[in-house]
Amino acid sequence: MLDICLLGTGGMMPLPNRWLTSLMLRCNGSSMLIDCGEGTQIAMKEKSWSPKPIDVICFTHYHADHISGLPGMLLSMGNAERTEPLHMVGPKGLRRVVDGLRVVAPELPFEIIYHELSEPLEQIEFGPFVLDAFKVNHKITCYGYRVSIRRLGKFDATRAQASHIPVRCWNRLQHGETVEEDGQIYTPDMVMGAARRGLSVTYCTDTRPTPMITEMATNADLFICEGMYGEYEKLDNAKKYKHMMMVEAARIGAEAKPKEMWFTHYSPSEMKPDIYWDEISKIWPVKFARDGWTKDLVFDEEGEDK
Incomplete structure (x- = not known):
């Protein structure tokens, strides 16, 4: 089984009822965190999930709304007497960025092991997690992630x-x-x-549409994708700052056909993103996620294919 919690769904800045972007996954006693925006720790406490057993933290890119919660997270993990090494994955420059943030957390009782991404597509395994990192199209180097659980x-x-x-x-x-x-x-x-069909979750934010996103989301059990803007008037902004319109993300869903699809990383201007549900549902049945949404993915007993 794979437990998932979308801790934060905000983009750019936190709002009273919306923390910045973060996703946590748990499987067989191992935990993975993707992005660590402001409010991640609070969101975890609201779900009664602990940061101590996190084995891997992945970053899509190094804009503040995706990494600003890291220093406090590291301090909390250290104060919880964690001693096991912590793996971190992110685009090239990861060590330099994290070292800069650690000015306020210079001494930790555990080692950080860095995995810097440089290729358009890379695969790394951590415990039960098979992580496929794929490059997307943002203003700075940015990656999406497909997390899979194999099944013998x-x-x-x-x-x-x-x-x-x-x-x-x-x-x-x-x-x-x-x-x-x-x-x-x-x-x-x-x-x-x-081998039988396993489980997979694809997570992608801060990008224009690319064929690689469609490929990595194809037949996923859950596809979590940026739904930055709903208003057509924001299309120029989306192109300029390399974000995605909800209709564009929905079209990717229609091509990839995941079992389920959630929107995340909403613009602060989208106070009620689900007002676009009628329009978006005609393209693909996307769900407008909110902070704290959880899902338990289980193996399909009938699935014998890879």
Whole structure:
């Protein structure tokens, strides 16, 4: 299962009922945070989620509304007596930006391990998370992320027995390990069926439409996308500052066909973004997310495809 909480949905500046952008994902005891805008910690406390077990923090880019909550987050993690290393992922310049913000948090009881992105498409694995970072089109270097949870095939006990594999080895083989027992080597492919469809969430903000977004959102279980502006009068602003109109994002959804799609990263001028629901729903059934929206994604028991 993959737990998701959209902690903040605001763009540019926080509002009384809308914190800046941030998404948290949890799976098998591991946690990942994407962006850390102002108010992220408060939003987490409102959901009773803790920052201490966060293993990875990813940044789409380094504008303040996506990273301004980091210094306080690091201090809270340190005050919670965290000692495990923290991984950070972001565009080139990540270490320099974070070191600058750490002027107010110079001493931490844990190591930060930096993963700076430089290619248009990169894949990194952290625990149960498979992270595909893809470059988008903003005024500065910016990435979207597709987070996937792989799912192994079904265990075939009949094959295991036919191959005379000791029962004590079965569990490790089911978890993808190669096992050596009494001079014999047993591999997972000897007892496992074909990989089944896993889970995936695509998260993308601060960009003009690009084909890569459509590709990375295709058939996702959840696609969370910027819905910066609803008014047609803001199209020039969207092009100038390289953001996305709601209708443009909805068209991406119609092409990618995710199982579910949420808008986020609203302009402060969009006090009631869901007033555009009638128009947008004719293109694709997008949901207008609000701070604190959660969703539990579970494996499809019928899905056997990759």
